Amino acid sequence: MAGNKIVETEKLTMQFGGLKAIDSVDITLYEKEVASIIGPNGAGKTTLFNCITGMYVPTGGTIFINNPNKNKKEKISGLKPNLITRKGVARTFQNIRLFKNMTVLENVMIGRHSRSEAGILSAILRNKRTRLEEKRIVDYSLDILNRVNLIKFKNEFAKNLSYGDQKRLEIARAMATEPFIILLDEPAAGMNLKETYELMDFLREIKEHWHIAILLIDHDMHFVMNLSEKIIVMDYGKKIAEGTPSEIKENPLVIKAYLGEETAI
Amino acid sequence: MKKNILNSFNHIKHSIIISLWFMFLTFPIIVIKVQPYEKKILWRWDNMILVGVCVFFLSFLWRFYSNSEKEITIPKLRFFESDKFKKISLFFLFVFSLLFPFIFSNYQINIMTTAIMYVVLGLGLNIVVGLAGLLDLGYVAFYAIGAYSYALLNYYFGIGFWLSLPIAAILAALAGVILGFPVLRLRGDYLAIVTLGFGEIIRLVLENWDKFSFGPSGISQISRPSFFGVELSPDLSVTYIYFITLLLVVFTIFMVNRLQNSRIGRAWLALREDEIACQAMGIDKTRTKLRAFALGATWAGMVGVIFAAKTTFINPACFTFMESAIILSIVVLGGMGSIFGVVLGAFILILLPEYLRELGNYRMLAFGASMVLIMVFRPQGLISNIRKIYTEEK
Numbered sequence A: 001m002a003g004n005k006i007v008e009t010e011k012l013t014m015q016f017g018g019l020k021a022i023d024s025v026d027i028t029l030y031e032k033e034v035a036s037i038i039g040p041n042g043a044g045k046t047t048l049f050n051c052i053t054g055m056y057v058p059t060g061g062t063i064f065i066n067n068p069n070k071n072k073k074e075k076i077s078g079l080k081p082n083l084i085t086r087k088g089v090a091r092t093f094q095n096i097r098l099f100k101n102m103t104v105l106e107n108v109m110i111g112r113h114s115r116s117e118a119g120i121l122s123a124i125l126r127n128k129r130t131r132l133e134e135k136r137i138v139d140y141s142l143d144i145l146n147r148v149n150l151i152k153f154k155n156e157f158a159k160n161l162s163y164g165d166q167k168r169l170e171i172a173r174a175m176a177t178e179p180f181i182i183l184l185d186e187p188a189a190g191m192n193l194k195e196t197y198e199l200m201d202f203l204r205e206i207k208e209h210w211h212i213a214i215l216l217i218d219h220d221m222h223f224v225m226n227l228s229e230k231i232i233v234m235d236y237g238k239k240i241a242e243g244t245p246s247e248i249k250e251n252p253l254v255i256k257a258y259l260g261e262e263t264a265i
Numbered sequence B: 001m002k003k004n005i006l007n008s009f010n011h012i013k014h015s016i017i018i019s020l021w022f023m024f025l026t027f028p029i030i031v032i033k034v035q036p037y038e039k040k041i042l043w044r045w046d047n048m049i050l051v052g053v054c055v056f057f058l059s060f061l062w063r064f065y066s067n068s069e070k071e072i073t074i075p076k077l078r079f080f081e082s083d084k085f086k087k088i089s090l091f092f093l094f095v096f097s098l099l100f101p102f103i104f105s106n107y108q109i110n111i112m113t114t115a116i117m118y119v120v121l122g123l124g125l126n127i128v129v130g131l132a133g134l135l136d137l138g139y140v141a142f143y144a145i146g147a148y149s150y151a152l153l154n155y156y157f158g159i160g161f162w163l164s165l166p167i168a169a170i171l172a173a174l175a176g177v178i179l180g181f182p183v184l185r186l187r188g189d190y191l192a193i194v195t196l197g198f199g200e201i202i203r204l205v206l207e208n209w210d211k212f213s214f215g216p217s218g219i220s221q222i223s224r225p226s227f228f229g230v231e232l233s234p235d236l237s238v239t240y241i242y243f244i245t246l247l248l249v250v251f252t253i254f255m256v257n258r259l260q261n262s263r264i265g266r267a268w269l270a271l272r273e274d275e276i277a278c279q280a281m282g283i284d285k286t287r288t289k290l291r292a293f294a295l296g297a298t299w300a301g302m303v304g305v306i307f308a309a310k311t312t313f314i315n316p317a318c319f320t321f322m323e324s325a326i327i328l329s330i331v332v333l334g335g336m337g338s339i340f341g342v343v344l345g346a347f348i349l350i351l352l353p354e355y356l357r358e359l360g361n362y363r364m365l366a367f368g369a370s371m372v373l374i375m376v377f378r379p380q381g382l383i384s385n386i387r388k389i390y391t392e393e394k
Helices: A045-052 A081-086 A104-111 A120-125 A128-147 A163-175 A193-210 A221-227 A245-250 A252-259 B002-031 B045-081 B083-103 B106-131 B140-157 B161-180 B188-208 B234-260 B263-273 B275-280 B285-311 B321-334 B339-377
Strands: A005-016 A019-030 A034-038 A060-066 A073-075 A089-091 A181-185 A213-217 A230-235 A238-243 B032-035 B040-043
Touching: A005 A045, A005 A213, A019 A045, A019 A060, A019 A213, A019 A238, A034 A045, A034 A221, A045 A181, A045 A213, A081 A089, A081 B275, A089 A163, A104 A128, A104 A163, A104 B263, A120 A128, A120 B234, A120 B263, A128 A163, A128 B263, A163 A181, A163 A193, A193 A213, A193 A221, A221 A245, A230 A245, A230 A252, A238 A245, A238 A252, A245 A252, B002 B032, B002 B045, B083 B106, B083 B234, B106 B234, B106 B263, B106 B285, B106 B321, B106 B339, B140 B161, B140 B188, B140 B285, B140 B321, B161 B188, B161 B285, B188 B321, B234 B263, B234 B285, B234 B339, B263 B275, B263 B285, B275 B285, B321 B339
Parallel strands: A034 A213, A034 A230, A089 A181, A181 A213
Antiparallel strands: A005 A019, A005 A060, A060 A073, A230 A238, B032 B040
């Protein structure tokens, strides 16, 4: 696998009381890579996401990132979520968490928050610098909306969009933070076949044109196998396998824990 | 045609049932009157008929309008939303507010000043509750801090109104941050309880700290604002304070309008909508919350100074929970997050009870009824949250 390591976890452990939701998991992700995490419900996939993005502070182990634009290895475990986003790790949520009573454009503009700096004083004075910054935010956000084909809804409230559009908007909002990796929690869940194919094209475009790595969780095997270059399988908080889609399909451990004997993929 | 008649017949039937039901419900309070000294019971049957007829007509009207509403309202709304209408009405409002003190009596000016003060308070609380979504039931504490800052600074050091205004604003903002820190992790009901407690703490401290704040007897003879060093007569002061308050409200609307469509304002909205997603978008939750508390409190501090200067006497009883509740009602009634809504809400909530004084004992009843009616018909507030429309310019 070519490219630099961009995310590394070392013996990452997350314990809730007596339950080890994640049990010393080592994961390495590379630049511009599309990787997936699969596993049965309760395997610790979303917990892993929450640890990487700082929603949880891991009880053991460390997480490092290496932003390819800066090329400096940094420890991020223990940092607050907003700082981790600022360092270039964006995410979406399993159950859509849009800002429902804000317009579509404003949702994306929020994503620019960490890349702009106007404070209270400049908001009130609205000096030239602030106006310029505001214009840059709007332009950048409009550009992203153009790319995800949501431009026609820009002044709609986010809650009025269809389910598929909301999922896309959530990805667009994450893209606005200028990440080097984006973590998608079940992006294809609840989508029909056509929408899933559109999403696959969209994610490939993210990778090809924007050079952003993707780590995703999904239960749609067709989607995962087609899209990913690497698949990580988790069960009971442990990583049980890692490899290319074809390797994973053959892996007896994975078949036993998750895919099932009879499944034809 | 036949259907129409049938429909109106149905309306009449329903209205009759409702009026009968109301007559039954109000029977004990409207009809029976016990006179304990004469040991007599008065049966006021005429009241019952009055209630029945009134309710019948109200109910009928309601039914009639709620059925034909759709066709009537659309063209009207379009006119009200046009820019031309906005500009014209703003201009008239401006001229009217400037001429107001020269047309009306001091009593009217005083009421209007109070209403405008509540507009500013409402706009301040709107930052915390409407924009940032933090339910603050102790907002009156900042109001009290502002008023007491001026009263005490004036009493101990003889500091004037204009210097006290920024000092009180800063002190209130500091108090906002002090309240903000312990409640950073709290949300919803829990936050409401803690802020409620905070409001009471401030009031109780002021009430019991005799040596510092003179306890329940309060502070009197607070000086009125001076006009470039000239002391004004009480009569002129009323007009003067009216204009100061007017200036403050214009200033506030200007600031809040700029804030709510800025990076900070959007962060507040995001915080209100979803705290977790907001953090995932790179927004510092702590700073955003503290900013909301501090900025919201600033306005209350400034209005507090004006209040102290206006009444020239304050005591802790001016700053009970009731005040917080009224300010919160202004925000909720007007529409959370909408400036125009808050202005409208403040005028309704403050002016209505004043002008309903004619009704005597029924004043609060009518007030309550109008609030219930507004909430029935507009549960989202009078003016619902409208967001800025961005147009593409390339």
